[in-house]
Amino acid sequence: MRKIPFEKIVSTVKTLCVKSCYELPQDVIAHLKASTDSETNSGARKIIDQLLENADVARGERIPICQDTGLTIVFLEIGKDIIVEPPADSPDATIIDAVNAGIVAGYEEGYLRKSVVAEPLNERKNTNTNTPAVVHIEIVPGEELSISVMTKGGGCENKSRFKMFLPTDSKETVIDWIADVVEQAGANACPPFVVGVGIGGNFEKSCLLSKKALLRNLDSKNPQSFYAKMEKQLLEKINASGLGPQGLGGDTTALAVLIETAPCHIASLPVAVNIECHAHRHASAIL
Amino acid sequence: MININTPLDGNIVRSLKVGDSVAISGTLYTARDIAHQRLCNLIARGESLPIDLQGAVIYFVGPTPAPPGRVIGSAGPTTSSRMDAFSPNLLEVGLKGMIGKGYRGQVVRDSLQKNVAVHFTAIGGAGALLSRYITSVEVVAYEELGTEAIRKLTVENFPVIVAYDSYGNTVYK
Numbered sequence: 001m002r003k004i005p006f007e008k009i010v011s012t013v014k015t016l017c018v019k020s021c022y023e024l025p026q027d028v029i030a031h032l033k034a035s036t037d038s039e040t041n042s043g044a045r046k047i048i049d050q051l052l053e054n055a056d057v058a059r060g061e062r063i064p065i066c067q068d069t070g071l072t073i074v075f076l077e078i079g080k081d082i083i084v085e086p087p088a089d090s091p092d093a094t095i096i097d098a099v100n101a102g103i104v105a106g107y108e109e110g111y112l113r114k115s116v117v118a119e120p121l122n123e124r125k126n127t128n129t130n131t132p133a134v135v136h137i138e139i140v141p142g143e144e145l146s147i148s149v150m151t152k153g154g155g156c157e158n159k160s161r162f163k164m165f166l167p168t169d170s171k172e173t174v175i176d177w178i179a180d181v182v183e184q185a186g187a188n189a190c191p192p193f194v195v196g197v198g199i200g201g202n203f204e205k206s207c208l209l210s211k212k213a214l215l216r217n218l219d220s221k222n223p224q225s226f227y228a229k230m231e232k233q234l235l236e237k238i239n240a241s242g243l244g245p246q247g248l249g250g251d252t253t254a255l256a257v258l259i260e261t262a263p264c265h266i267a268s269l270p271v272a273v274n275i276e277c278h279a280h281r282h283a284s285a286i287l
Numbered sequence: 288m289i290n291i292n293t294p295l296d297g298n299i300v301r302s303l304k305v306g307d308s309v310a311i312s313g314t315l316y317t318a319r320d321i322a323h324q325r326l327c328n329l330i331a332r333g334e335s336l337p338i339d340l341q342g343a344v345i346y347f348v349g350p351t352p353a354p355p356g357r358v359i360g361s362a363g364p365t366t367s368s369r370m371d372a373f374s375p376n377l378l379e380v381g382l383k384g385m386i387g388k389g390y391r392g393q394v395v396r397d398s399l400q401k402n403v404a405v406h407f408t409a410i411g412g413a414g415a416l417l418s419r420y421i422t423s424v425e426v427v428a429y430e431e432l433g434t435e436a437i438r439k440l441t442v443e444n445f446p447v448i449v450a451y452d453s454y455g456n457t458v459y460k
Contacts, residue, residue: 047410050410050413050416051410051412051413053416054410054412054413054414054415054416055415057415057416057419058361058415061415062354063351063354063357063360063361063415063418064351064360064361064414064415065361065412065414065415066361066363066411066412066413066414066415067348067349067350067351067360067361067362067363067365067414067434068349068363068365068414069351069361111351111352111353111354111360112351112352113349113350113351113352113360113361113434114433114434115349115434124321126432126433126435128433153412155365155366155388155389155411158366186389186390186459187388187389187390187408187411187459188366188367188368188388188389188390189389190388190411190412242460246388246408246410246411247389247390247459248408248448248458248459249460277411277412278412279412
């Protein structure tokens, strides 16, 4: 068994939170740049240029790309041969505690916005730490720990949707609904989007897949040709809508559509769409 | 680019049409959901407001904390439609402009027309860039709300686009 010190996880999560908020990933920048070549609307091109300039300012001046530094979502892939070594003074501390401690430190020291309220409907009091995070855990072979931090804003998350289709519904029916969800998200969710889609599993699994899809490189394709083709069809359909950057018109409504799938019940066809804004922020590390 | 200064009056507002690129200089007040709710509760009770809304422009933003050497952190617009239930009440008592991102409902559009006011969009997700146009920041109400407090921002040539004008038009299709 390999031991990983609690503090190593804390410091890694802290670094990833700050990096995620300051540095737009290179694949997102590349797709934004490429869209200025294909975009026929001059106003839309100007907006994309400003988004690229914004990314430069954030990276260069070490301030957040967007003021909404998100609810922090952390994906952990925990090798089965790992033990997290807790601090001497808190032997019961878990890997989740380490993640949250890293977020507390990252959001404070990185001057990130704390956007989490302690409970949702009654007092909605800000926790002032941006914790607790939403943490998703998978156990994998080996003795490595993979940590992916996503700092996802509320505006686009608010426009994400789920629908249970009939098992006999067609690919075209599903495509039409997904494209409609994206169009309904509109200007409010800060296009150009990255569209995460989860198909299959069950109610909660499809939603999780739609979020996990967002961790993929924007140049990647679903390994199954059926779904790779569907990603392409959806991207073309969404970009033909004319919504454009900021919803002000143009050919660039989405930068990528990323589909993830899972086996599902014979009676079900769950589909989830997680809308992500152009400030598509995430960062990963492997310990 | 059209340059305007705050406070706004009817003549300035009437000169603005959807799609116009505008640079605003002067004062913007920040307010998000809770601050809007509190202001509207004060109006409903007939009490005085912590800010002067006559000709004022409200910016829907919750900035990140200012790092050392800066007046503010990242400061881009939040979704406007969440303020739809509150904005008409503020327009009735003198508010002339708002800055956010995304759509406004029909009730707000009607109120903009009735009260001769304007709604602007700033580029959502460009908070680092937009912070460059903010020259000073002062918390003026509800400090306990943290990022959601009402702040008085001084801005120079803050770039926006007219999204809804005082004639009932919108830039969105």
